[in-house]
Amino acid sequence: MDLAPVGPNDRRRLHGSIAHDLAVAIVGGQYKPGDVLPNEDVFSQKLAVSRTAYREAVRILAAKGMVESRPKTGTRITERARWNLIDPDVLAWHFEAGPSVTFLDSLFELRRIVEPQAAALAAERRTEADLQAMLVALERMSADNLSTATSLAADLEFHHALLAAARNEPLTVLSSGIGATIRWTTMVKQRVGAMPSDPLGDHREVYEAVAARNGPRARAAMLSLVEQAQAATHQAIRKGPARTDPVKNVEETRR
Structure with a gap:
């Protein structure tokens, strides 16, 4: 993993930058579960950063379950089963490194488990304010078919409003992870041009x-929406250029 030395104006964001690059290297397989990261003296000298910045970066990754530090044995990469895989940062690092289609499908599987039942609960418990929040999001989405950052943000607001309308506190904990999944899979579809299908009708039906x-x-309706999104993501991956698309080619992954 290569990082350029950081100047004094970047000190506040330094540990976040180190954590980001370490995480992408871990997710991308440069460091594997059980591997020990370079010790802080070697790392800080290589990057011309303080040991404090390195320690803070390691703490970020440890909080997300990706590493563990022990006296005398150093900082070791943990098994994937211990990672907080729906943490928005961890998801972002996966999409930057290039997630497998298997991982993408597991995210959609999670959505199929959670969101349809959340929609059913929302139908029972929603308020007029919930409906208004969903309607405003729909109107913003309709402007440009999820082709801009504004409409993508509106899509996330729609799903957040739906989960909030379910009136289930533990369920809302999943909101940020589900939102991150929606955001990144939508960006995968956008990278190959126009969206494979218009998702607005599915959202309106919900x-x-x-x-x-x-x-x-x-x-x-929500189950159909998630299934259509998964199919569109697969279609986008098949059309995308194999060397530049951040998601591995479907057929290559299955072999």
Whole structure:
């Protein structure tokens, strides 16, 4: 892993930059579970940074379950099963390193487990304020079919409003992870040009079912939305250039 020495104006963000580059190297396989990271003296000298900055970076990764530090044995990469895989930062690092299609599918599987039932609960428990938040997000999404940062933010707001309407506190903990999954998979689709399909109709169907307080319809509509998003992501990956797309080619991953 190569990092350029950092100037004094970047000291505040230094430990975050070190954590980012270490994490991408770990996720990308440069460091594997069980490997020991360079000790802080070697690392700080190589990058011309303080040992304090390196320690802070390691603490960030440890908080996300990716490394553990022990006296005399150093900082070791942990097994993937211990990583907080739906942490927004960890997801971002995966997409930067290039996630496998298997990992992408596991994220969509999580969405299929969580979001349809959340939609059904939202249909039972939503308030007029919840509906208004979802409707505003829909209107913003309709402006440009998720082709800009503004409409993508509106898509995330729609899903956040839906989860909030379910009125389940533990469920809301998953909101940031699900939002990050939506954000990054949408960006995968955008990298190969226009969106493979228009997702607005699927979102509107979810909204109308929630507004009608029809739980089964809301559940089915959300399941369809997630399945369509997964299919569109696969389609985008197949069309994308193998050398530049951050997600590994579908057929290569399956071999």
